Amino acid sequence: MDDAGKYDAVVVGSGPNGLAAAITLQQVGVRVLLLEAKGTVGGGMRTAELTLPGFHHDVCSAVHPMGVASPFLRSLPLREFGLEYIHPEVLTAHPFDDGTAAVLYRSLDRTASELGTDGCAYRALLRPLVENWPQIDSHILGPMLKIPEHPFALAAFGLKSLQSGRQAAARFHTREARGLWAGITAHSMIPLENLTSSAIAFVLTIAGHRGGWPIPKGGSQSIADAMARYFQSLGGTIRTDMEVKTLGDLPNARAVLFDTSPQQLLQICGDELSALYRWQLKRHRYGMGVFKVDWALSEPAPFLAEAARKAGTVHLGGTFNEIADGERRVWRGGHPEKPFVLFAQQSIFDVSRAPAGQHTGWAYCHVPNGSSENMSEAITDQVERFAPGFRDTIRAVHTFNTADMEGYNANYIGGDINGGVVNIAQLFNRPALRPSPYRTSAKGLYICSASTPPGGGVHGMCGHYAARQALTDIF
CATH class of the missing domain: 3.90.660 (Polyamine Oxidase; Chain A, domain 2)
Structure with missing residues (x-):
């Protein structure tokens, strides 16, 4: 991808946490590229005509207590960008x-x-x-x-x-x-x-x-669309139909944040990670x-x-x-x-x-x-x-x-929509036991998906905190 020097950070995946990470960085002037493998942003927040024409079904998330409970999402002017x-x-x-x-x-x-x-x-x-x-x-x-x-x-x-x-x-x-x-x-x-x-x-x-x-009017896609519009209003860039298989698929950037499962993280950049961290990711339980x-x-x-x-x-x-x-x-x-x-x-x-x-x-x-x-x-x-x-x-x-x-959604390993078991064993070491759960073992690489605290749900907090960690470390 020929975008040398154009972006400070790249976010891979546009679920609620990828969008939240991208927004958090872009809000303070970090130039962000958000990449999505599918044709539309949203991850678990998509709505589609799955049965008959005119019947709009939420593909995954449907009702959103965490959407209004999330301190991060509450801080965003999403109503101005179409969310009701x-x-x-x-x-x-x-x-x-x-x-x-x-x-x-x-x-x-x-x-x-x-x-x-x-x-x-x-x-x-x-x-x-x-x-x-x-x-x-x-x-x-x-x-x-x-x-x-x-x-x-x-x-x-x-x-x-x-x-x-x-x-x-x-x-x-x-x-x-x-x-x-x-x-x-x-x-x-x-x-x-x-x-x-x-x-x-x-x-x-x-x-x-x-x-x-x-319930978001029009479907859960409306949350994703409002977040995307707000991100773009700040100057952020979104590219869809861009599947990332290796780090070579990404432009050079000071930070890369992955809204992916630990399994995908291993596939994309496993060679850059330490043996101990790879071992921990492989032990993450879905x-x-x-x-x-x-x-x-x-x-x-x-x-x-x-x-x-x-x-x-x-x-x-x-x-x-x-x-x-x-x-x-x-x-x-x-x-x-x-x-x-x-x-x-x-x-x-x-x-x-x-x-x-x-x-x-x-x-x-x-x-x-x-x-x-x-x-x-x-x-x-x-x-x-x-x-x-x-x-x-x-x-x-x-x-x-x-x-x-x-x-x-490739994050849903075996159909697990929560990014991994939320039990006492993975409450503090999600996806690995580290001072910051969002840092990987490689400088500049972060994980910001539901496989990090606080876990599944449409709240964006995983992405928000991962982006804050990147800001502290790099920017």
């Missing part, structure tokens, strides 16, 4: 077989009041964390090995989040509170008995009570994969529970024990007959997602990493279980197995 969030009244509903549902609202008190006898326990567990979140959000959503500004608030969060989901759920006695907690905890993609499985549940619940679980289904629907899913019909996100899995048993089975290499399903229904709130009077459905379940099992019927059965007649609304179906997910 839609806030469902019901953040998530957790239906049961009798037609009732537990509900997460933005209001902590309203959520607690509908949990009956567990309302007081819910308030006691969550209120201090929600109130203290502004003091610790940058620490939790960033490198953990640093001195905290508010150690007591951080310790309060840490002591709770290091628990397993089952330990945290022991505070509750009702089916409703335990089920609601199980559904949110299952986002961790590790067994609910494992230490730290509560961490993501706490972050998502706190984010919901502080800022909601919003987690559960996902099997995803998108539907074109003639009408919304006919959930029995009224709250589920109003929810942006619906967690389908029944009781705490049912979800815990299913997730444990996936972790051990199995495929539950009744998997835990994350279901989103964006078109109820955003009419741009489907032709007039019609709708979209979005769902996935967890499967073993690299699984080739077709879970389409099992997922559809779970929706039908809580929304009888759902099958009759289906006009067209599109599926992604784990190989399809990795083919769509």
Whole structure:
């Protein structure tokens, strides 16, 4: 690539973290080239007509609590560049077989009041964390090995989040509170008995009570497009359809930041890395994969529970024990007959997602990493279980197995959309145990993907902190 001397830094990959890294550098005058292998920017933030013309489906990320919780994304003027969030009244509903549902609202008190006898326990567990979140959000959503500004608030969060989901759920006695907690905890993609499985549940619940679980109008692509427009307004350069296979594919630059998995980093520049660092990257453990289904629907899913019909996100899995048993089975290499399903229904709130009077459905379940099992019927059965007649609304179906997910985004090794297991073993050494998780062993080369702290999700914090490290080291 003949761009000698034109750029100070190159960012490889345009997911939320690649875009965040590019923006952070460009904001202070570093000349940045952002490269993307696909035809559009976005990584996990893309929207496409996967089923029928006029039906716009989010390919990966769909609902964005971390988009509004992220200190970095909140600092950007993305609304000026076309981003608009839609806030469902019901953040998530957790239906049961009798037609009732537990509900997460933005209001902590309203959520607690509908949990009956567990309302007081819910308030006691969550209120201090929600109130203290502004003091610790940058620490939790960033490198953990640093001195905290508010150690007591951080310790309060840490002591709770290091628990397993089952330990945290022991505070509750009702089916409703335990089920609601199980559904949110299952986002961790590790067994609910494992230490730290509560961490993501706490972050998502706190984010919901502080800022909601919003849906970007027009699809998740609108987040990527707004970030790209802002980056270009600062003077940044984007090139798509540019797959990077070796360092020789890049122009000379003082810093290169990789929004890639450790596996891709090894393939691109392994010869430049130390033997110890290569060994550490090879040991990075990837987690559960996902099997995803998108539907074109003639009408919304006919959930029995009224709250589920109003929810942006619906967690389908029944009781705490049912979800815990299913997730444990996936972790051990199995495929539950009744998997835990994350279901989103964006078109109820955003009419741009489907032709007039019609709708979209979005769902996935967890499967073993690299699984080739077709879970389409099992997922559809779970929706039908809580929304009888759902099958009759289906006009067209599109599926992604784990190989399809990795083919769509090379960072999703074996279908793992989180960039690696988020367990206690990889909480501090993600992807390697180093003073800075973003530095590689080679000068000027950095990793800024979801395989670095704080991990998966559309928040951009991995890229932001990696860029700040590069600024400290080089610029």
